[in-house]
Amino acid sequence: MDELPRVLIVEGKQDRKKIQKILDDEDVFILCTFGTLGIDALEELVDDYQLFERDVYIFTDTDEPGKKLRKMLNQELSHAENIYIDKKYREVEDAPENVLASLLLSANMKVKTEYLKGF
Template identity: 45%
Template sequence: MEDKVLIVEGTNDRKRVRRVLAEPVDIICTYGTLSDEKLESLILPIEDKDVYILVDADEAGDRLRKQLKHELPNATHLYTQKGYGQVETTPIDYLTHLLRGYFNVKEVI
């Protein structure tokens, strides 16, 4: 079982991040907003882990980030650049640079 958890919005975000990671990380997709039931089932199993949040740099991502900040106050928030907008369209070399400080990453070729 991994000690690190990365929360992203969708499956394309998860695929993009997996291309960069060189270690096993539990990547959870929220699929947008979180209901109270979904929050409870998401939060309880990961409260004692190192949680990282990487969501899109848009309105929906900002709302989700605010909700997760409230529920997971000790989580580390990672940000893509506004110009990239979505995690799934963030360049691989930028994602590698962003995640390097927190995860083992593959070297960019």
């Protein structure tokens, strides 16, 4: 059986869109929560995407909704790895592409060659 793709959980569509532009890794599925989840929605997400059987990465904003979502996800998915954006950028979608590329690389994800300058 093939290994399930890794899952990168982000909050919004713009986060997913920006990361998709940078990422060059077919082994990573970007899952968008569309903001903070209720407990029922979170449990459904975990079941629907088989998150207990996958490598999971949590990449949320540094604002209160992002912190709340990260906390909920970490409680449910204790095996997940966290990727943190510097507080000065506040939101994943507002971070420079080279910063995002660096963070994704540090999580062992492949990025497109044009974002590898300086690495």
